[in-house]
Amino acid sequence: xxxxxxxxxxxxxxxxxxxxxxxxxxxxxxxxxxxxxxxxxxxxxxxxxxxxxxxxxxxxxxxx
Numbered sequence: 001x002x003x004x005x006x007x008x009x010x011x012x013x014x015x016x017x018x019x020x021x022x023x024x025x026x027x028x029x030x031x032x033x034x035x036x037x038x039x040x041x042x043x044x045x046x047x048x049x050x051x052x053x054x055x056x057x058x059x060x061x062x063x064x
Contacts, residue, residue: 016063023056
């Protein structure tokens with residue numbers, strides 16, 4: 001569970017930094033899902049997560 005301080009910090013970020021935080025979290029989730037899939041777990045959200053990650057990576061490339 002997120003602490004109140006963590007939530008307050010996230011809400012105080014500017015728009016770009018919020019998107020970057022989302023990208024980092026999605027990347028972590030994709031890695032975790034990959035590990036689960038290796039163990040035989042499957043998710044209904046794999047395709048949409050991969051698509052979203054691809055879009056976020058494109059945004060990140062444009063940003064830098």
